[in-house]
Every structure is written in C-alpha cells, then in structure tokens.
Amino acid sequence: MSENHDSLTSSGVSRRGFLKGIGIGAAATGLVTTMQTASEADAAENGILGPGEIPITLKINGKDRKLKVEPRVTLLDALRNRLDLTGAKKVCDRGTCGACTVLVDGHPVYSCSLLAVEAEGRAITTIEGLGTPSRMSDVQKSFVHHDAQQCGFCTPGFVVACTAFLKQNPNPTMGDLRDGLGGNLCRCGTYAGILEVALATAKAAKGEA
Amino acid sequence: MAKVDWPAADKRSLIGKRIERVDGPVKATGAAKYSFDQNLPGMLWAKLVVCPYARAEIGEIDTTAAAAVPGVVSIWTDDKTGGSEAQYVGQIVAAVAAETEEAAQEAARLVKVAYTPKPHQVLDNKAELSTGQPSKRENGSVDKAFAEPDTNITQGEYGLPVITHCCLESHGQVTSVKDGELYIWPSTQNVSRYSDRLGDAVDIPQNKIHVDCQYMGGGFGSKFNYDKWGTIGAALSKKTGRPVKLMLERDLELATAGNRPSAYAKIKVGLAKDGTIKAVDAEVWGTGGNGGYQPPPVPYVFSKVANQRLIGKGIRTNRGGQRAWRAPNHPQGCFLTMSALDDAAAAMGIDSLEFFMHNLPLTDRPDVYAEELTIAANLIDYRKKAHPRGDKTAGPVKRGLGISLHTWGGMGHPSECDVTIQPDGSVEAKIGSQDLGVGTRTAIAIVVGETLGLPHTAIDVKLGKSEYPASGASGGSTTIGGISVSSRMAATAALNALLDAAAKPLGVPADSLEAVGGQIRQIDKTSHAISWKRACALLGPNPITKRGANVPGESEKAKLISQGVGGVQMADVSVDTETGIVTMNEFVAVQDCGLIIDLKLAESQVYGAMIMGITWALFEEAVYDAKTGRMLNADMEFYRLAGLTDVGKLKVHMMTGKGYDDRGVIGLGEPPAVSPGAAIANAVANACGVRVPYLPLTPDRVITALSKGRGAA
Numbered sequence: 001m002s003e004n005h006d007s008l009t010s011s012g013v014s015r016r017g018f019l020k021g022i023g024i025g026a027a028a029t030g031l032v033t034t035m036q037t038a039s040e041a042d043a044a045e046n047g048i049l050g051p052g053e054i055p056i057t058l059k060i061n062g063k064d065r066k067l068k069v070e071p072r073v074t075l076l077d078a079l080r081n082r083l084d085l086t087g088a089k090k091v092c093d094r095g096t097c098g099a100c101t102v103l104v105d106g107h108p109v110y111s112c113s114l115l116a117v118e119a120e121g122r123a124i125t126t127i128e129g130l131g132t133p134s135r136m137s138d139v140q141k142s143f144v145h146h147d148a149q150q151c152g153f154c155t156p157g158f159v160v161a162c163t164a165f166l167k168q169n170p171n172p173t174m175g176d177l178r179d180g181l182g183g184n185l186c187r188c189g190t191y192a193g194i195l196e197v198a199l200a201t202a203k204a205a206k207g208e209a
Numbered sequence: 210m211a212k213v214d215w216p217a218a219d220k221r222s223l224i225g226k227r228i229e230r231v232d233g234p235v236k237a238t239g240a241a242k243y244s245f246d247q248n249l250p251g252m253l254w255a256k257l258v259v260c261p262y263a264r265a266e267i268g269e270i271d272t273t274a275a276a277a278v279p280g281v282v283s284i285w286t287d288d289k290t291g292g293s294e295a296q297y298v299g300q301i302v303a304a305v306a307a308e309t310e311e312a313a314q315e316a317a318r319l320v321k322v323a324y325t326p327k328p329h330q331v332l333d334n335k336a337e338l339s340t341g342q343p344s345k346r347e348n349g350s351v352d353k354a355f356a357e358p359d360t361n362i363t364q365g366e367y368g369l370p371v372i373t374h375c376c377l378e379s380h381g382q383v384t385s386v387k388d389g390e391l392y393i394w395p396s397t398q399n400v401s402r403y404s405d406r407l408g409d410a411v412d413i414p415q416n417k418i419h420v421d422c423q424y425m426g427g428g429f430g431s432k433f434n435y436d437k438w439g440t441i442g443a444a445l446s447k448k449t450g451r452p453v454k455l456m457l458e459r460d461l462e463l464a465t466a467g468n469r470p471s472a473y474a475k476i477k478v479g480l481a482k483d484g485t486i487k488a489v490d491a492e493v494w495g496t497g498g499n500g501g502y503q504p505p506p507v508p509y510v511f512s513k514v515a516n517q518r519l520i521g522k523g524i525r526t527n528r529g530g531q532r533a534w535r536a537p538n539h540p541q542g543c544f545l546t547m548s549a550l551d552d553a554a555a556a557m558g559i560d561s562l563e564f565f566m567h568n569l570p571l572t573d574r575p576d577v578y579a580e581e582l583t584i585a586a587n588l589i590d591y592r593k594k595a596h597p598r599g600d601k602t603a604g605p606v607k608r609g610l611g612i613s614l615h616t617w618g619g620m621g622h623p624s625e626c627d628v629t630i631q632p633d634g635s636v637e638a639k640i641g642s643q644d645l646g647v648g649t650r651t652a653i654a655i656v657v658g659e660t661l662g663l664p665h666t667a668i669d670v671k672l673g674k675s676e677y678p679a680s681g682a683s684g685g686s687t688t689i690g691g692i693s694v695s696s697r698m699a700a701t702a703a704l705n706a707l708l709d710a711a712a713k714p715l716g717v718p719a720d721s722l723e724a725v726g727g728q729i730r731q732i733d734k735t736s737h738a739i740s741w742k743r744a745c746a747l748l749g750p751n752p753i754t755k756r757g758a759n760v761p762g763e764s765e766k767a768k769l770i771s772q773g774v775g776g777v778q779m780a781d782v783s784v785d786t787e788t789g790i791v792t793m794n795e796f797v798a799v800q801d802c803g804l805i806i807d808l809k810l811a812e813s814q815v816y817g818a819m820i821m822g823i824t825w826a827l828f829e830e831a832v833y834d835a836k837t838g839r840m841l842n843a844d845m846e847f848y849r850l851a852g853l854t855d856v857g858k859l860k861v862h863m864m865t866g867k868g869y870d871d872r873g874v875i876g877l878g879e880p881p882a883v884s885p886g887a888a889i890a891n892a893v894a895n896a897c898g899v900r901v902p903y904l905p906l907t908p909d910r911v912i913t914a915l916s917k918g919r920g921a922a
Contacts, residue, residue, distance in 0.1 A: 070309075070311060072311055073311060077310060077311070080246070080248075081248070081254075081309070081310055084248050086239070086242065086243075086245075086246035086248070087238070087239020087240070088239070089243075089245070089377070089378070089426070090245065090456075091377045091378075091379075091459065091845070092459050092844065092845040092846075093458070093459060094459075094844065094845075094846075096844070096845040096846050097377070097845050099377060126239070127238065127239030128238070128239050128240075130238070131237075131238050132238055132240065133234035133235050133238050133240050134234075136234055136237065136238060140234070140237040140238055141237075143233070143237040144229055144230070144233035144234055144237050145229060147229065147230060147233070147809055147810065147813045149230075149233065149236050149237060149646070150645075150646035150647065150813060150814075150817055151377070151378070151424075151425065151426050151427045151645060151646030152232075152236030152237075152241055152424060152426070152646060153243065153377040153378045153426030153427060154377055155236050155237055155239075156237075156238075156239040159237055159238075159239075174854055177853055177854055178852070178853070178854040181852075181853050182852045182853060182854065184852075184853070185377075185845065185850045185852065186377075186820075186850075187375055187376065187377050187427050187429075187821070187850060188427060188646055188817045188821070189816060189817030189818065189819065189820030189821045189824075190813070190816075190817065190820075191816075191820055191851075191852075191853045191856050192813075192816040192820070192856070192859050193813065193816070194853060195853065
C-alpha cells in the first residue's frame, strides 16, 4: 500500500504535490509529459499493454470491479463510460479544473490524467463512495447547508477534494486553501459557500461549533 | 377561498426565508444525472470533425480511413457541406459514431477533408475594421453641449473583449430514435421549446419528441436551442437505431458554443460645473462573431442625460457566433459608461460616490439607487477608505474603491404548472421548466408549500420534461417570476377544490377555511381544525389536479410580478504597481429583486454573479491569432477562471421589506452580473491613479497603463 502510494506521488500524478511544485496555471502540459514517462517505464518493466482491450480489476469504493479497457482509456472514462459511475465529471479533460477528482489511496487525483491501467491495485474512492443523498458525509452536508453549489457540475470534484483537504488541514489558512483547493474551478461562482464549508470545519476543529 | 395574492410578511412561513436547495443532496453526492451522464444500453459515442481554418471552401470529404477504425459504426456527412464555405475555426463538417469514445475520437481525426483556405479576419479592436453601415442615435445636441463654455470635457477609450460562456457541462445531448419517437436528453435552458423544428431533420413530428433535462451544468444564455450537434445526434441515432451521446470537446465549447460580443469605445463626457452629466458622446465598435452586432447602451443607467449620441459599428469576424451572455449588452454598456463617467468625475476632483449620488435624477429609479448606494457605502466603509484618484500612501501596493450601478427588467415569462393533491395527502407539482442551478425546484416547492400550509419538503416537484405543462426558457431573469406565479395559481386552485370538498363534512362554508401548519382550519376559530391528511382523505378516490398559468400582463396588474430593478456594487482592490497584479480585498453588492422567494438561494445567485464578474474583470478573454484565425486559449489553463482564493471578501445585501416585497417577484440572474467589471476597473483607477482602459485587468495591461500614465505626467 505505502509502496503504491509512493510510486504514485513520485510519478507526479499526485494533484496537490504537483500543483505545489509548478503552479496551478501551467499544470496540464507538465502532467501529461510526466505521465507518459511513467507509463513508458511501466511498459518497459511489464511488457507492452494493448493496443486492444485488456482485462483489469479496479478497487472502487471498497469493491473489486472487473472491466476491459484499452490502455489509452483514462480512469475518468473507465469510471464514467464503463462503470456508469458518473459523479466524477468530464470538463477540461486535461488536468486543470478538478471536476474529475477522485481519491487514489486517499490522495486527491485528477482521474482524467491517470490511465485506468495505472490505477489497478490502488484504492479508488469516488464521490459515490463518500455518501448518498440519504446518508451524506459531513462535508457533503456542509456543502448543502452552506449552499456551496449551483449547477452542481463542479461539486462532486470539490466535495472529494475538500474531503481530503479538510482531513489534512482541519484548520486551514487562506494559503492552505489556495494550495489545496486551487486546482478545482467553478463557473457559477460557488466559492463563497465553499469557503464557508472550510471555515465551518475549522470552527468544528477548534470546538466552536 | 384562498387568494393568489402573495401573503403578507407576517403570514409567510416559507417565502423569503433562508431555505436549503431541495436538490442539494443529490448534487453533493454525485447522484444527480446530468445530460452528459446519461449512459443508455447500446449507446454510441459521437465526435465531431470541424474545420481547422477560419475561412475555407470545403471540398471532398473522404471517410475511408475513419470508417476502417475498429468500433466505428456510422459517419455523418450531408450533401450541403461539401462545396460550402466554412466561416470560422470549429465549424462542423462531419461526425463519427463509434462503440467507444476513444474509437470515435480516433476516427474523427482520420476523416480527410479537402479545404481551400480563404482570407479571414478575426480582429475586433479597431473601429476601422467595421463592416456595413454604422448605427446612429442622438438625443439633444452633444455638439452644442460640448461647445458651451462651462462644460468640462473628458475623453477616453475603453474596451472589453469577447469572452466565452465556458459552461462546465459542455453543450450536447444524448439522443435515441426508437419506434418513430425521438427521446433526447440535452443540456438546455429551454426544456419546453428546445426541440422546436428539431424533428424536421429526421422526419419526426413534434408530438413524438420527448425532452428530458433534470440537471444541467451551466448555460448562462448559451443553451436555448438544439444546435447543429442536436440534428447530427438525431440523424446518427435514426440511422444506427442506437442511442448516441454527443457532447462538445472543451476546445469547441470555448471557441464555438458561446461568445459574448466585445465592445470598444471612444467616449466624450461633458460635465457641468456642479458635476451634472450634460453630454455623452460615444462611438462603439465590436464583434458578435460571424453574425450581426448591436452596440451596447451608452450612457447606461444614466439614460436621461440631456444630450447623448451613440454610434455603433459592427465588425464581422471569422469567429463562432455570439450567444446571449448573462444580461446581454449590459455588462458592456455598464463598463464603458461607468468608466467614462468616473474618469470625468475624477478629472474635476469630485468624489465618485458624491458624483453618482448627485446624478441619480438622470436614472430611472433614483430613490432605490440612493438607498442602495448608502447601504453599500456603509458595508464597505466608504467614508473611511475613500481617497481622491491615486493612492498617495508609500509603497508599491496601492488601494482603491470603485462604484458601479446597473439595471435589468426581469419580468416573469409565460408559464404553466399543474399541482395535484392526492387523497393520501401527497402533493406533486409538474412544470416544463428547468433548474439551471438557481433553485427553480426549491422555489416551486416553497411557493406550493406556502400556499398549502405544508413544509416545502412535502412537495414533489417534477420538472425538466417537455411532457409537462409548458414553461418559458430560463433566460433574461424571467424564470422566477414565471414559475412562482404559475405554481402559486395552480396550488391555490387545487387548495380551493380541497376546501370545497372538506367544507361539507366539516359543516362550514369553504371560504371560512384556510390551510396553515399542516392543517385545514377555520379562519376565525383556528382550534377547529383537521389534519391535512384527513382533509385529503375527504376527496374520495380521485385526486385534484389544477393548472395555473402566469400571464405576464395580468400578473403584473395583480402585483404578483413586476420588472425593473436597480443594483449597486462597490469594490475595494489592491494593485501592486511593480507586478501589475490586482487583488480583490472586498466586494459589496446591494440588490433589489422585489419579493424574494428563497433568501439563501437569492444571495447565492448574487455571490455567484460577483465571482463570475471578478473572473471576467480580471482574467477572461478569448485570444485570437490574426494569422491562423484560431482561438489561442481554447482550454481551461489559458482561458482562466478565478479560483477559490481570487475573490476576496464578499458581502451581499438584498433589499427587502416595504417598497420591495410589495412589487411582487422579479428576476435576479442577470442584474448582479452586470456591474463587476465596472466597479473593479473603477477601483483599480482609484488605486493606481491611471485608468486601465481595457478588460481583463491583467498585469500587462496594468503595467502598460501605469507606464503611459507616468509618461504623460
């Protein structure tokens, strides 16, 4: 587990680490390059995959899901198009907006920028794994309470990113928020509510709420 | 009998309160299924082939290589495209449908099209580029006013570029033609009328078209019609007999699925000695892409200026067409007007707040603006922070305040709604409207719940289907007025039928009864009551269904709705004069919209408009390359949206109570989205002492303006 986790972050796929390193605005180009290098390294070690479909098993929300994908299929497209887990959204499809954020071994990752074959053996948590409308997580409840959503298309990505972020930063500063949640974008303008979610968590952490 | 008039403030249990959106939980958990999320059995993925040239004759289309890609099922071309002329990069030429998204994408790249490129023109920043006859309008005589000796004259050039809608859910739909019926799940702002004439392309009559849009990921004015991708999806589905998903890629979404027209202007302002605006002379130009151009209103808000002239020059460009963008032409008119007026005031050394206050008689609603300006000034601590143009304190970071005023109509659109009360007490509202994320479902639940004396959570709101009673498109802030009246009318009629049914067994006349707190009770003897459930059981086996309608003129007369609002915004910014970076410190919005249905969601709407406005004020611009004719930033790295921490501290104040509630319901989506660019730009001018004339206020533009300012001084 920890080995997987290390290789994931060192390959440059970890969203937070990556954003911290090179700045949010320029994220995509560098990420893709690093990813290709990582897959080439895998191919050299394990033999060439594809180009046809290959069977893989993904551990999603605690369950093993078997599916067949071409190696070029991203984790996002595997989730949405093969497994009908459509909570993660396809928006920029190149690692900028965060609408596709899922947790991989507990870390927020842009699922559009990770190949499905690379996610084998990792623990994947999607928005569907965090709660349901009748059994929402605390973060999800907070999003509803603070009205941190409008059209809601960025919301699943934000909820997943916030879940991981607030776990690590229960009492965040503005700088923490910029680094930790700057990789998720909203068009309707729900940031006021999302900042309230973060502040409410901070208050709860201090025992004020 | 229950009346349709809105209840008095002390009688409201839901209307005007802060109520959470009813579809919050399905959205926050990823359970909400958007059009993009529809996965149907046997569904194909379609990808578009588009013209890479800004203008080109389209020749032969060779699909041989594409058809050979494993998984490709069908390729769409038509007999009109070959031999026609493409007018912009991204114009649709062909489409491929395949078993997987990857195969469709690969095959689309392999479609070979013979193009003959032709000269193109994509620039819009110079008046000389204009095409066609300029428009001209003049009231009074600007030349005479400028010639008067006591007129203080200032002149400036201002502008804001084309920006795009950048809906997070791109345009598109899932289409299924089955047994002569057309089922379509589009991302749309216009459920009831989306499919008008769509059937022509596939020979399916309107009564066999079924539109379903439960959740949609943003429209902002760009998603009213089915577009070409709608007809292609239908054609591919009909041909293959399988459902087809066709959603735009991000680059096409940005470059072709919605442009807000640009506006550049030379503006001359004449002020009297006391600061009264005497004359405004504006020459405005800009582009609406490959369509027409309507100059924005200048002077904006101060529309009663005695002498005004507006010359409009359209520039036809080889870009994607314009679409309505939240408050069409108002942000442009507002930015141009408020910038020029603020410059005129600064030139005379008049404080901005004092100047705008002084000139309020030139607006349509001076009292509302005066009250709002006073509240906004208090919220941002104007008196303490204000200084003449140019922050004279030491250090490179300068701070400033800026003001802007805006207006909008917001009259409710025609809308129909059915409310059904079942004998078991359950209640359903059905309406062919849509919830863009503004809270339409919640508002209907509140209105029906209030009317029936039930909690809003007891109302099952069904919307988003063309089978439901027709309701207008969600554009121009018309939805809340439309749906609140139609649902109020329907719920009132249904309640009256229920009271009739309950009257006899209770042994009292129906008009002595009311529905309050989950009970049907006697108005003058409230202890004489039965529960809602028991009352409904008196209906016997059949439910009550009643239809309500909003007929705008009649509803306005009855004071259920009205139109015409004013709002003001004030920005407090810091400008780093060494790096040119503008930082939002604080941003205040004060807005009226008549009777508010849900205060929490109304505030969210205003926060959202402010944040969207900060984004276009500071970051957004569709950058085009003159040589290739391409949009250079058709992606989300370089077409930047503001992030969580770019927005500073936001304050929203909604005008409520006497003078506001009694106007009835008025739309809110557009007005607060108008002023941000103007307020922020005026704050930047106040901070650094020079006007940064063009949006967005990027570091390079700030530095350029500062250098020019220093040169001039």
